[in-house]
Amino acid sequence: MTPEERQEALRRHGLTETQDGYALSLRGFQKAARRALDLRKLGDLEAARMLALSPEDSLRWEYARCLQIDAFTSEIQRQEFKI
Template sequence: MRGAQEALERYGLTETSDGFALTLKGFQRASRRALDLRKQGDPEAIRVLALPPDDPLRWEYARCLQIDSFVSEVHHSEI
């Protein structure tokens, strides 16, 4: 369980009763990943990055990116 908690912190996520919440650190990390995706021509990243940083949709996109990365790491490392 310790490994999973460390991974959550690394991705800027916290567990809530409804699932996962994104921290500011997680938003910043996801924003950097979205920039990379935009450079690769990802249409969703292009649309979302055109939104203001405080737009709830941009935060939800960032949260989804971080959850995806977290789940992938947990799955591959079998934490």
């Protein structure tokens, strides 16, 4: 994966790189909320707890950030092992 492709993947997932790791954009938060809804339908209790929190709650944002980092990392790994 080229640096440009990596930056595009970050943008798609609503993430930006910072000195401390990754920051989540509003777009990334919205994507994570949709993903959490899907996970809740599959019986994921953590996703259900996250969705029960207020959108302003920092824990909800942290959970959303983790969801998006996970999705980004999975995409990177798929690209690296693509034959």
